[in-house]
Amino acid sequence: MRSLQCVPCILRMVWMRPDRMTDITQASNAAALDPRSLAAANVRLEELWSCGTEFLGSRYAILGGAMSWVSERHLVSAISNAGGFGVIACGSMMPDQLAAEIAATQALTDQPFGVNLITMHPALDDLIRVCLEAKVGHIVLAGGLPPGGAVRAVKDGGAKLICFAPALVLAKRLVRSGADALVIEGAEAGGHIGPVSLTVLAQEILPHLRDVPVFVAGGLGRGEAILSYLEMGASGAQLGTRFAATRESIAHDNFKRAFYRANARDALPSVQLDERFPVIPVRGLINEGTRQFMRHQLETRDRFLSGELTRDQAQLEIEHFWAGALRRAVIDGDVEHGSVMAGQSVGMVTGEQAIPEVIAELVEQAVSAIALRSL
Numbered sequence: 286m287r288s289l290q291c292v293p294c295i296l297r298m299v300w301m302r303p304d305r306m307t308d309i310t311q312a313s314n315a316a317a318l319d320p321r322s323l324a325a326a327n328v329r330l331e332e333l334w335s336c337g338t339e340f341l342g343s344r345y346a347i348l349g350g351a352m353s354w355v356s357e358r359h360l361v362s363a364i365s366n367a368g369g370f371g372v373i374a375c376g377s378m379m380p381d382q383l384a385a386e387i388a389a390t391q392a393l394t395d396q397p398f399g400v401n402l403i404t405m406h407p408a409l410d411d412l413i414r415v416c417l418e419a420k421v422g423h424i425v426l427a428g429g430l431p432p433g434g435a436v437r438a439v440k441d442g443g444a445k446l447i448c449f450a451p452a453l454v455l456a457k458r459l460v461r462s463g464a465d466a467l468v469i470e471g472a473e474a475g476g477h478i479g480p481v482s483l484t485v486l487a488q489e490i491l492p493h494l495r496d497v498p499v500f501v502a503g504g505l506g507r508g509e510a511i512l513s514y515l516e517m518g519a520s521g522a523q524l525g526t527r528f529a530a531t532r533e534s535i536a537h538d539n540f541k542r543a544f545y546r547a548n549a550r551d552a553l554p555s556v557q558l559d560e561r562f563p564v565i566p567v568r569g570l571i572n573e574g575t576r577q578f579m580r581h582q583l584e585t586r587d588r589f590l591s592g593e594l595t596r597d598q599a600q601l602e603i604e605h606f607w608a609g610a611l612r613r614a615v616i617d618g619d620v621e622h623g624s625v626m627a628g629q630s631v632g633m634v635t636g637e638q639a640i641p642e643v644i645a646e647l648v649e650q651a652v653s654a655i656a657l658r659s660l
């Protein structure tokens with residue numbers, strides 16, 4: 286009854302003030318104050334992502350997307366301990382390093398977590414074996430369509446396989462070839478990206494793919510947005526940027542501060558200057574490094590045109606420009622010349638938060654948005 290009396294003033298707050306976004310949040314909080322609607326909303330959220338929580342074995346269907354150099358034992362265990370699902374980024378680690386990282390993570394959490402392997406890693410088979418020997422339950426194969434042998438090794442070893450699907454036709458093919466779950470990552474995301482936004486990928490894929498859990502990623506910073514994708518048929522969400530600069534993250538303070546200062550418009554994809562020399566787009570904060578990359582591409586193209594470099598040599602020169610650049614930014618703190626990978630959701634990272642706080646906030650926003658509807 287009390288909540289019913291609030292309707293006119295909540296509507297006034299939502300529609301009559303200029304700063305609607307803040308007011309919707311206030312209205313949501315008002316709804317969340319009603320314990321009965323809050324409890325019902327919690328149940329509804331649990332229903333909506335039950336496929337995801339069942340698949341992951343976590344309390345919430347929120348994955349901490351693997352981030353090279355960032356997603357190590359501390360971040361991953363903190364995400365899993367807070368009810369999410371942490372994922373170790375293997376990146377360029379060799380099998381013995383990965384084994385040590387998994388063991389260290391297992392020492393910090395008894396909750397499930399996964400490992401993300403890049404398919405073009407030269408030791409992919411050994412890395413899969415390391416995961417299976419350590420009884421890792423979920424393996425993510427990223428960076429291109431996984432080779433058949435890798436898919437079989439994961440499945441035969443008893444782990445669940447998660448793959449990235451950049452389009453509906455590939456999503457269906459991945460499921461046919463054995464993927465147990467998919468991540469659809471929009472171009473809003475931080476790191477290596479495809480060309481299509483999550484808004485469009487979700488419409489293309491979610492209504493047509495109900496056989497396996499599908500997790501959405503890219504540009505997600507609030508629980509209301511996650512909720513909207515759950516209602517379209519997603520089983521959960523994967524976030525990277527919101528976790529990268531948390532208290533538990535080992536990233537350098539300079540890297541974290543760059544996140545707190547940045548707006549969505551500062552997180553741009555790398556630009557390719559010549560169609561003969563492809564550049565895989567990477568979304569990150571623009572800095573001196575990104576400006577130097579433009580000059581480097583022009584100079585390399587000129588060296589190719591003058592006959593100094595073959596086409597292959599020029600391509601390699603361009604690809605090598607960013608070698609080690611993410612480590613330079615994340616670990617060494619060189620945010621001017623390193624690669625500060627970040628998604629457009631970086632604008633929603635405004636200060637240091639602990640991981641349990643971030644996860645609780647996302648869940649509360651989703652629950653409040655549901656509770657508001659029952660008023």
Ligand SMILES: Cc1cc2nc3c(=O)[nH]c(=O)nc-3n(C[C@H](O)[C@H](O)[C@H](O)COP(=O)(O)O)c2cc1C
Pocket residue numbers: 349350351352353355374376401427428470473474475476477502503504505523524525526527529625626627628629630
């Ligand atoms: C700093 C950084 C490093 C990343 N490294 C990887 C990686 O090594 N492998 C991978 O599959 N995805 C990587 N990603 C993508 C994340 O796993 C995740 O899918 C993405 O961050 C989700 O979008 P969001 O940043 O908008 O939350 C990275 C993202 C960031 C921000």
